[in-house]
Amino acid sequence: MRSLLALAAFLLLAEPAAAQHQHGKPGAAPEAFTATPAFGPDGTLWLVRALADRIVVVRSTDLGKTFSEPVAVTPEPMNLDWGPDARARIVVDPKGGLVVTFAIFQDRNFNGRAFYSRSNDNGVTFGKPQPITADTTSQRFETAAVDPATGRVFATWLDKRNVAKARAAGKPYPGAALAYAWEDGEVGFGPTSIALDNTCECCRLGVAFAGPGKPAVVFRNIFPGSIRDHGVVTFKDEKTPGPVRRVSADEWKIEACPHHGPSLAILPDGSYHVAWFTAGSARKGLFYARADNGDTPFGAPRALSQPNRQPARPYLLANGMALHLVWKEFDGNKSTVRWQVSRDSGRTWSDPRTVADTADASDHPLLAATAGRAYLSWLTKAEGYRLIPLEDQP
């Protein structure tokens, strides 16, 4: 009898485990797979990695050929946000201070909590991660950027505090809110403000600076009629977000979030450059558009590649007056990173070239620059991490 009970207990306990293992990889909880770079003022490459349940930082002083031993940012295992457009990020302030941002899932409904951690000893140690804001409802897609004029760290994210408030009042609230805060003298982020309500809730943000104290944020917005097209908000000063400028009327009416966010760069001539994905009724695929400055409308969208090559995950980088653009596409066997550069403020572009490829899963392609040279930063399952110089491409 006892053995029968033991058998029953074993069967009941074994069932979920068997269900997990029976179908092989990956079989368990989903995991983040990202590597995000930032160059320090001395040319050191800092890389933040999300590894299953922890965040680590490594450094390279030889442009990615060799890396230091990883330094832990998270002192204990955390339930990291593994969403396809989420990533741990790192920025370097003008004094060489490092700020890492990342999010965790608080529950099974994808409510997030955004954290930051600072290192003021050149990455030897990182402070215990602190929430970026006091509100506990939900924050995701946190993105930090350093004001190049003041060195102050700006953080923006998608925040659901107003969803909770609306729900409590029995009112509908589509999407999330674009929230922001400024770092307050290296001890933490100051009070949170909401720049805009009712943005799309699961796409990464893009940030660039239009001038001192004037960050510009590109995001997937919800326009009237549940149209999820892109908008840019440029701050008038550190505390005053400007109006939404629509990037393109793609007319993507969708009651879901596509987990596919945009990218933004601003050149020294003040011109704005945005690349994005859409499946709208007006156009489908990957697109680029430019605007002469922060006030003028964006020009006509230019298609990047063909929809049947799955063009995705665009990224823009201003490096002096050179404007670099990469994206990922799939040729039937391999994912490739395609690259274009413009040297006339985005008016004309080099022919697209493949600068890297892989035959298995990969992170989004990213760009970073140091000493006037631009690099592709790409984590792939088969090859690992690669830093690939773009200026040397034939």
Add this chain to the structure above:
Amino acid sequence: MIRSFLLALTLVLVSAGAQSADLQSFGRGSWSKLRAAHDGQPTVVHFWGLTCAPCLVEMPEWGKLQAERPDMRLVMVAADPVPQDPARVNDMLARADLAKAENWAFTDRFNERLRYEIDPAWAGELPRTLLIDRDGQETVLTGVADLAEVRTWLDAQKKR
């Protein structure tokens, strides 16, 4: 005592078997196998995801349609871009009364490749439904499906 316990144990095992979907791993090459297995038969393939909120709202409607049309060849594919815990996929299928459908879940993180094999122009939006007729002709329904349209299609297949 032992007999009643054995009966109870049997009931537990049978009900567990009925509730847990026989989830198949969808990887490289799975699409052509799936298509071959249903070749010449009108088939409905519904792509959904645990990370797709509208999908989870729609799922029980598919469960009801399956109950209403037991002869419908329904294939459910969980196509989350980041593969999900099979136990949670099974749990959602059971809650939508779809545990007995033919169930698959993406288990390969090379999502681009899986999508390309199914449809090179599919950017991954969910939900998505394919109505595949006897001749292999596909009708794509993007977003939450109009089940009246699916019923009309099913009726039309019987008349052919």
